Amino acid sequence: MAPQRSLFEYDFHIEKMDKIGDPLLKMKNSIPWDKLFKNHLDSAFGKMEKEKSNGGRPAYDSMLMFKILILQKSYGLSDEEMEYQINDRLSFQRFLDLDLSDNVPDARTIWLYRERLENTGAAKRLFRIFQKYLNDKGLVAHKGVIVDATFVEVPKQRNSKDENDMIKEGKKPKEWSDKKTIHKDLDARWIKKMGKSYYGYKSHIKADVKSKLIIDYVTSDASVHDSQKLRNLLGPKDKGKKLYGDSAYRSDKIEKMLKRKRIKSQIHEKGYRGNELTEIQKNSNRKKSKIRARIEHIFGHISKSMYDCIRSIGMRRAKVNIGLMNLTYNMERFMILQST
DSSP states (O other), X not given: OOOOOOHHXXXXXXXXXXXXXXXXXXXXXXXXXXXXXXHHHHHHHOSOOOOSSTTOOOXXXXXHHHHHHHHHHHHTOOHHHHHHXXXXXXXXXXXXXXXXXXXXXXXXXHHXXXXXXXXXXXXXXXXXXXXXXXXXXXXXOOSOEEEEEEEEEOOOOOOOHHHHHHHHTTOOOTTOOXXXXXXXXXXXXXXXXXXXXXXXXXXXXXXXXXXXOEEEEXXXXXXXXXXXXXHHHOOGGGTTXXXXXXXXXXXXXXXXXXXXXXXXXXXXXOOBTTBOOOHHHHHHHHHHXXXXXXXXXXXXXXXXXXXXXXXXXXXXXXXXXXXXXXXHHHHHHHHHHHHO
């Protein structure tokens, strides 16, 4: 039988982690979690049901569960993987203010708390709370914005062509039982881009040119064209700013809309057969690309660090997962900006 770890050995490991540098400890200490989120979390989660256990254990603290959801997005873990890693990793336990003897929420409990965010629509409010904090800290430069969209995939559905046609029409196939329907995503859509097929949703974002912080976002199914959600991303604070975007956003209608809103269009110009771009237009596009490409850094970080896919069914859950994903990105970006 392996010898039991002593308190001295535990402290030694903690001290060693501090010397190496624990990024989770830095995040824990740098963000005023309770001040920003506590009241909103208590309101969103409300009084959760007691867990169905022999002891009738009370609901977990709302801040603990919120931090778990952020940690989960940061590492791209499933609910089951998250439960295991909390039990296994000292860095996770310290970030969550858990001791070795504390009860750790199981996978089902993590799922239930994320569901509560869905049912109360709190994910977008939590994102805006932190975005306001970033703005108040002077980290959002307000020199211009970039818009773009990225695919957020979900587990692929193996449906027949007739079933997919019915789903596109907003109908449930008649032969599907209620039990089968629960496991089918009727909101996600297929889309093909540059020869590759995607299935799921899109995260349309507006980012600050200088800081690369996400200012706002909108969720749609994957088939929605990027330009269709541009209006939803724009607000009064964008007046007078430059707006960068790729040629997918270029149209006479959008250019007129930006002019009415007094937003300076820096959207890439398009070339057409028989009406190709001039050298001046090409040079202009190259200059715009150097700035517009900064949004690809955001998508790259999310894809590599968090995995831009979600394990959920339906638009409402997708909105929560994408909201948590964008919030977690901003927290991690905040840590980088703090250290520069």
